[in-house]
Amino acid sequence: FLLLAGSILYALFPGISFSDSRAVKINSHENEANISYQEQGNGKKVLCIHGLASCKKSFDSISNFLPDYNTIAFDQLGCGQSSIPPVSYNLEDSVNDAINFMDMVNIQECNAIGHSLGAYLLLQLKKRDSRIKKAVYISGHIPGITEKSGKMNLFLSDLSFYFMNKPFFTKITKCMYYNKKAEGIEEQINARYAFLREKSRWDAMQKMFHEAETAFKQYSTEEFRKESEGVLCIHGRGDNLFHLVKNPEERFAGLYPKSKLVLIEKAGHEPQVEKAKEVSEIIRHFFSPRA
DSSP states (O other), X not given: OHHHHHHHHHHHOTTOOOTTOEEEEEEETTEEEEEEEEEESSSEEEEEEOOTTOOGGGGHHHHHTOXXXXXEEEOOTTSTTSOOOOTTOOHHHXXXXXXXXXXXXXXXXXXXXXXXXXXXXXXXXXXXXXXXXXXXXXXOXXXXXXXXXXXXXXXXXXXXXXXXXXXXXXXXXXXXXXXXXXXXXXXXXXHHHHHHTSHHHHHHHHHHHHHHHHHHHHOOHHHXXXXXXXXXXXXXXXXXXXXXXXXXXXXXXXXXTXXXXXXXXTOOSOHHHHTHHHHHHHHHHXXXXXO
């Protein structure tokens, strides 16, 4: 079924390919659900958790630069090619699903990368599951260091024509990027639009957005300090969704002395796409046993 779906989506959106996708069944929220995922490379496993209204394709660029690692990127429920979650689905369910997914694909130990909301979910996952060793927190909310911008609300505004109107969708989505013509951006937009055109999936994203808003408002510096110990945080200096405060490096060092922050110049909310090679080298060094 996934291969057939991939062929149809490729015909509709020629900038992307879903033909390398696989799927496993998990028990989610007392229901059976399909989780779609893809693997690249060989070596130590790296679990990749995408952000809100995104999909596994958001890690394609850096996976290409990490061939000596086995990157495993999956679609969260409601995203990409995975099943649509029930109405009562929440962030805790997302973490439970990630644990179940790790069980189903036989991950005994791994490093992990989370982007945006996926970065927040990664820290919750790391807190609960000792299989996660080193964690990379890309473009996630950092209490005291980032502030949500108005464009976040615009990006997830409840407009019925948002997921039906491709030009409007493209314009709004591109606000995430610093260099709107960078290689890989059109593919990311097509990948999102391919599944968000389904109203039921968009409704699921709306609910998760409100869940995330509440979680971010309640996320304290004390919690983040404890949960991010030993974590590498990567943030685009030109992020339009989570703005950096003034003097972020100095403030971060003062608030989170046991974590590390790397800012990527001329990059927006998805530095792993805009500056894939640079970000990959930073991650490779962090994952090195010598780091």
